[in-house]
Amino acid sequence: MKLYKLLIALVVFSLLLSACGGGGAPAATESPKVTEPLVMTVWGSQLDPEVYQARLDLFKAKNPEIPVELLYIPSDYSQKVQTMMAGGESLCIIQVAEDVHGYSGKGQIIGLNDYVSKAGVDLAKRYGGTGGLVGAYTWQGQLYAMPDRGGALVMYYNKDMFDKAGLAYPSKDWTWKEFLDAAEKLTVRNGDTVEVYGFAAGDWWPWWMSFIYMNGGAILDANGKPVANSPEAIEAMQFYQDLVYKYKVAPSPEDYANMGQGGPDPVFAQGKAAMSMTGFWAVNSLSEIKELNWDIAPLFGNKKNATVLFGSGLAIAKGCKYPEQAFKVIDFLTGAEGSMPIVTMKQDAPANFEVLSSDAFLNAGWAGDKKINLKALADSADIAFSLPLSPKWNEMQTVLGDNLAELFLGTKDAKTSLDITQPLLEDLFK
Numbered sequence: 001m002k003l004y005k006l007l008i009a010l011v012v013f014s015l016l017l018s019a020c021g022g023g024g025a026p027a028a029t030e031s032p033k034v035t036e037p038l039v040m041t042v043w044g045s046q047l048d049p050e051v052y053q054a055r056l057d058l059f060k061a062k063n064p065e066i067p068v069e070l071l072y073i074p075s076d077y078s079q080k081v082q083t084m085m086a087g088g089e090s091l092c093i094i095q096v097a098e099d100v101h102g103y104s105g106k107g108q109i110i111g112l113n114d115y116v117s118k119a120g121v122d123l124a125k126r127y128g129g130t131g132g133l134v135g136a137y138t139w140q141g142q143l144y145a146m147p148d149r150g151g152a153l154v155m156y157y158n159k160d161m162f163d164k165a166g167l168a169y170p171s172k173d174w175t176w177k178e179f180l181d182a183a184e185k186l187t188v189r190n191g192d193t194v195e196v197y198g199f200a201a202g203d204w205w206p207w208w209m210s211f212i213y214m215n216g217g218a219i220l221d222a223n224g225k226p227v228a229n230s231p232e233a234i235e236a237m238q239f240y241q242d243l244v245y246k247y248k249v250a251p252s253p254e255d256y257a258n259m260g261q262g263g264p265d266p267v268f269a270q271g272k273a274a275m276s277m278t279g280f281w282a283v284n285s286l287s288e289i290k291e292l293n294w295d296i297a298p299l300f301g302n303k304k305n306a307t308v309l310f311g312s313g314l315a316i317a318k319g320c321k322y323p324e325q326a327f328k329v330i331d332f333l334t335g336a337e338g339s340m341p342i343v344t345m346k347q348d349a350p351a352n353f354e355v356l357s358s359d360a361f362l363n364a365g366w367a368g369d370k371k372i373n374l375k376a377l378a379d380s381a382d383i384a385f386s387l388p389l390s391p392k393w394n395e396m397q398t399v400l401g402d403n404l405a406e407l408f409l410g411t412k413d414a415k416t417s418l419d420i421t422q423p424l425l426e427d428l429f430k
Contacts, residue, residue, distance in 0.1 A: 031324045037069035040093035043077040051347040059332045066325045092320035096145050097312045100137050104144040105391025109315040111142035115327040128353040128381035135386025137313050146334045150311030151280030151349030152380030153206050159293045161274040174300030183249040186274035200264030200273035201250035203408040206308040212236040213306035213385040220388040226425035229418035237414035245410040279310050280349045287367035295372050298379045305383035311351055399424050
């Protein structure tokens with residue numbers, strides 16, 4: 001009887017050793033074979049799905065075993081994606097932007113840290129020293145989307161106006177002192193009437209938020225807590241307001257209305273402002289204005305340089321049946337080869353730093369025959385601050401928009417406005 005029990009024990013032990021590979025770690029389970037296409041959702045203009053498909057075709061040529069179906073949603077994108085998720089439709093790869101943590105906060109997309117680590121992706125190398133949009137797409141230590149497209153907010157300036165005033169062109173080395181000095185000298189007045197403004201300001205969050213970060217301030221601190229009324233933020237917003245109402249080198253909302261213009265971009269395009277901060281998208285429209293002699297430069301700073309990176313990322317839906325294969329797709333698309341059609345098909349600025357710095361991007365003829373300093377985009381990658389994205393981004397924007405309105409109208413100063421805003425943000429983030 002004892003011998004029988006001993007034999008049984010030996011058999012069981014032998015089976016365990018066999019299952020464990022001789023006592024080592026269990027063999028890694030293989031990813032399930034893809035039996036249906038991975039659905040990838042994107043938005044955009046008519047060019048966008050063409051570019052995404054061209055990039056997916058490059059991936060398919062190397063990975064025929066992973067089919068991907070592109071689903072183009074030209075309007076009401078987030079609403080439709082949310083509806084599809086709620087209905088149980090099998091989505092895998094989702095294009096996201098500032099709404100990334102609207103998805104992550106609901107558990108609708110998965111964290112990518114382990115996939116990035118397993119694939120050996122060097123995020124700093126791929127997206128620049130500061131990681132570009134990586135920080136913005138990270139929440140509570142977990143990356144939820146790989147940056148895909150990403151052009152910075154840069155300074156557009158009228159070269160003829162600078163030349164006429166005998167001023168050096170805008171520089172990354174500027175502080176607010178040099179910026180204000182140039183804006184004052186570039187403002188052309190006829191009595192009490194301003195004919196040309198030195199700078200075109202506005203109430204869109206990337207403009208004024210950049211000034212806060214230039215001064216060492218923030219909206220949310222590293223722990224995600226509101227710090228909107230810090231001394232640095234108050235000083236920055238007061239300076240921004242003073243450009244309009246004290247120094248009168250930038251138009252007020254009333255001035256824009258009197259000019260029949262909705263904001264800085266058209267005012268700059270019509271030669272009524274010498275400088276304007278906007279994104280890469282303005283290159284194409286401005287290149288069509290032959291009489292406008294313009295260029296771009298990286299944004300400056302005060303205590304430090306700072307700018308906003310616009311763009312979008314690619315995330316993996318929680319219900320994706322093939323997350324490892326989905327990340328393989330995303331890894332390829334955001335790599336150098338997969339990002340290149342963004343440039344060659346003249347879609348946008350890529351988030352990939354290698355491609356953004358390449359001769360292909362710099363010499364792509366984005367502005368037709370006009371030579372512009374496209375290196376300003378790459379130079380901006382390392383001064384971009386992490387956007388204060390969170391699952392409550394939309395609600396935060398509402399609080400900021402509602403309570404800073406009077407600051408932009410000039411009826412409340414920065415301290416009063418931000419002191420009112422701070423406790424509301426604290427309530428939101430409790």
